[in-house]
Amino acid sequence: MRYRPAVLLLVLAGLAVPSPARAAGNTLTVNVGTVVRPVTHVASGGLYAVDTGTKPPLEQMYPLRLNHLTQPPPGVQQLGNGATTPCCDGALAAGKVTSAGAQQFWRLPDIYKDFPYRWVSWTDWEAKVRTMVQTRLNATTTTNVDGYELWNEPDWTWNTSAAGTFNAGWTRTHRLIRTLDTVTPIVGPSHSVYNHDWMVGFLTNARDTATLPDVIVWHELENDKYLDVQAHVADYRAIESSLGISPRPISINEYASPSQVDIPSVAVHYMAVFERHGIRSAERAYWYEAGTLNGLLYNNAPTSSYWTYKWYGDMAGNIVQTVPGSWLEGVAAYDSTRKVVNVVLGGDSGDNTVRVNGLGALGSQVRVTLSRSGTTGRFTNQSAPIAVSSATYTVSNGSISVPVTGMHAWDSYQLLIAPASGASTWQQRYEAENATVVNANRFSSGSASNGGYVGQIDGSANPRNQSFVDFLVNVPAARSYTMTIGYANATGATATHGLAYNGGGWQTISYPPTAAWGVFGSTVNTTVTLKAGWNMIRLAKGSPNLTAGTGYAELDYIHLA
Structure with a gap:
C-alpha cells in the first residue's frame, strides 16, 4: 500500500498518532509455563524490505531472524513512494532472502509502473502473468517463493469497469496460473482493510469456482488496528467454517500506519497480537523508502526501532x-535449553511492573537485565539499545515482579531473565521448529527438546516442493564444531538427508532407524566448519543440486559444541 488522500488527511490532522494511556501502575503478566506456540518470529518481515547488494546489508538482516517478505515480481516496474528506479525484484533478491532465512510472496500487479495500478487489458495482464510465472519456473535454484499474490488491495485498486468484478478476475487469473504452475501457493485477496462482507463474497466465489487461496491475506493499516486483530481472525475463521472451507494460514502482509511504523512500542503491540492470535506471518508496511527493512535502517545502520525487532529476533x-x-x-519467549526468558514490552508511561510467573526451573535467584529502545524516528541512527538496569532477584513461589520506572509510552523495553549463575554465553541448541521450515510441518511431542519438532520433510521433486529446514546460527569463533542432530526415523531402515552450510557442497547425514515417529532421544553427530558470526545450515530431503535424500526422518534440534 502507498499513500492515499484519506490517510494523508488523518496524518495531517494529527489523528493518526497513537495515544497510549498515560496512567502508571499497570502490570504486564508473563506466564512462562503457558506455551502459545513455537518461536517463528511471526512479525519479522516487510514489504519491499530487501533489495540486492548491500541494501540492506546481510549483517543487519541476520539478527532480525526475518520470517517472511512480500517482494515485487521479476521485471518489476513499480515506482513506489517517489522512487526513481524500481526496487527489490523478488527473483534477483532471492539468494539474499534465503541467506537471511526468509520466504517471500511475489506481488504480481507490481509489474505495473503506477500505483494505483493502471489496467490495460486482459490480454496485457495475462501475458504479464505468463512471463512472471515462467520466470519462477526457470529459477531452478530458488526455493523461497512460497506464494503468488494475485492482486494488491482490490477493494480500491481493481478497475471493475474495465476488467469486470475482482472475484471473476481472481478466478480467471488463478486458473491461468494453475495451467502453468500447479505447485507454488496462490495467496489473497489482500484487501486493504478487513471487511466481513467482502471476505464472504470472495470466499464464496473462490469455493464455488475451486480457486481458493492457499494462504489468506489482508492488511492491518489503520491506527490502533492491533486492537481489532483478534476480532478479525475470529470473524474470518467463522466464515471459513460456515462455508465448509478448511482452515487456511493467515498472513498480514502489510501492517502499521504511516504514523505508527517508526514507534517501537507500537511494533510491540503488533508482535503481541499476531503471536497471540495465530497469524502465520506479518510484514511491516512500505510507506517510505524501499530496501531499508521498512525504515529499521537509515543509511544501512540501525534506528531505534531496529532494536525492538532485534530483541524479538x-x-x-x-x-x-x-x-x-x-x-x-x-x-515473551522461554528457551528451556538455555533457561532464558526474553520479554519485549511497551505502551505505557510512568512506573509500571512486569510480573513473571513459572520461573522455578531457573533456580532460586535470577539475573534481570532491562534495556530500552529509545525513539529516534526514521532518519536518526542509534548504534545500540540503552541499558537501564541489571539486578539479581530472588524467586518466590516461582515468580518475580520487576518494576519498570519512568517509562516512555513510545519506547520499547527488553527484560532478559536468566539464572544468576551458570547461564549460557551463546546459543548452542537450535530447535527445528524455530528454524525456517520449507515444505514440511511443525508438530509437538512430549519427548522432543522444548516440546516441538519438524516432520513430513518428504518433498524432493523440484525447487517448488523440495523439503528442507534452514538453521540460522551464530557462533563465537571460526572453527570446527561438533553438530549433534536429534531425530526420529521409524522407517525400519537408515534414512539420509543432505547437509550443506553457507552455500557449500553437500554431504550426507545418515539416520539409523528408531522406535517410532514423534518419539525422540536418538542423535547422530557430524562436524561442521563455521565462520565466526552468522552461518546458514540446511538439512534437506530435497534441495537444488542435491541428490535426493533416502527414506524419511523427523528433526528435533541441532546442537553445536
Missing part, C-alpha cells in the same frame, strides 16, 4: 503467554 524456544495491563503490552 533473539527469541528462541516457545512464545509464552502474556497478559497486558491497560496499554502495557508485551511478547
